[in-house]
Amino acid sequence: MDKEKLLKKEIIGVGRKLHASGFLTARAGNLSCRLGNDMLITASGSCLGDLTPADIVKTGIFAQAPYKGPKKPSSELPVHSLIYREFPDNKIVLHCHPPLANAYFAVYPSLKVLTFETRYYLGDVPVVEQGTLTVRKPRLVIAALKQNSLAVIRSHGVFAIGNDFQAALERVEILEEAVRVAAVARIFKKESLDVLDRRIKKCLSRKRR
Numbered sequence: 006m007d008k009e010k011l012l013k014k015e016i017i018g019v020g021r022k023l024h025a026s027g028f029l030t031a032r033a034g035n036l037s038c039r040l041g042n043d044m045l046i047t048a049s050g051s052c053l054g055d056l057t058p059a060d061i062v063k064t065g066i067f068a069q070a071p072y073k074g075p076k077k078p079s080s081e082l083p084v085h086s087l088i089y090r091e092f093p094d095n096k097i098v099l100h101c102h103p104p105l106a107n108a109y110f111a112v113y114p115s116l117k118v119l120t121f122e123t124r125y126y127l128g129d130v131p132v133v134e135q136g137t138l139t140v141r142k143p144r145l146v147i148a149a150l151k152q153n154s155l156a157v158i159r160s161h162g163v164f165a166i167g168n169d170f171q172a173a174l175e176r177v178e179i180l181e182e183a184v185r186v187a188a189v190a191r192i193f194k195k196e197s198l199d200v201l202d203r204r205i206k207k208c209l210s211r212k213r214r
Contacts, residue, residue, distance in 0.1 A: 040063070
């Protein structure tokens with residue numbers, strides 16, 4: 006099996022995992038991976054939980070070449086192509102809509118870190134403001150991804166980049182769990198959160214010395 010077919014198979018598998026995890030519904034989200042100077046990206050209107058090879062479009066990264074095949078690439082193509090140009094070593098882009106993260110960042114400006122695992126694996130997660138259904142200011146996403154390989158697009162979803170889909174998916178899972186923990190903690194005792202946050206930062210600060 007050639008590399009393109011293998012990558013398409015991988016995208017199909019990741020789409021199913023995202024759907025099974027509840028990180029997207031219906032025709033939301035998009036995936037892509039680098040293939041030399043080209044990329045493979047999910048087609049506009051495709052259901053990531055039920056992808057076929059025909060739902061994955063091949064198009065250029067550096068040149069605005071016509072896409073190959075009967076289907077159009079995702080409307081987020083400009084963001085994906087700019088990510089590959091700005092991050093030459095990056096191999097994949099994962100964009101999904103985790104519901105708890107979307108709800109949390111709709112009302113809070115930043116992630117409240119309450120566990121050592123969240124601080125260690127995620128660090129400070131940047132949040133990008135947005136006012137449209139599709140990302141219209143991809144440079145803001147690029148700036149955020151230069152701080153962290155995971156970025157939140159407020160009222161929209163998240164973008165994760167990296168060398169493989171599994172690592173990107175794990176970061177989304179950790180973010181969703183962190184948001185769940187923050188929500189439950191606020192139910193228990195809101196005033197204790199800042200004290201706990203300071204303890205975590207102090208402990209991690211000692212470890213770095």
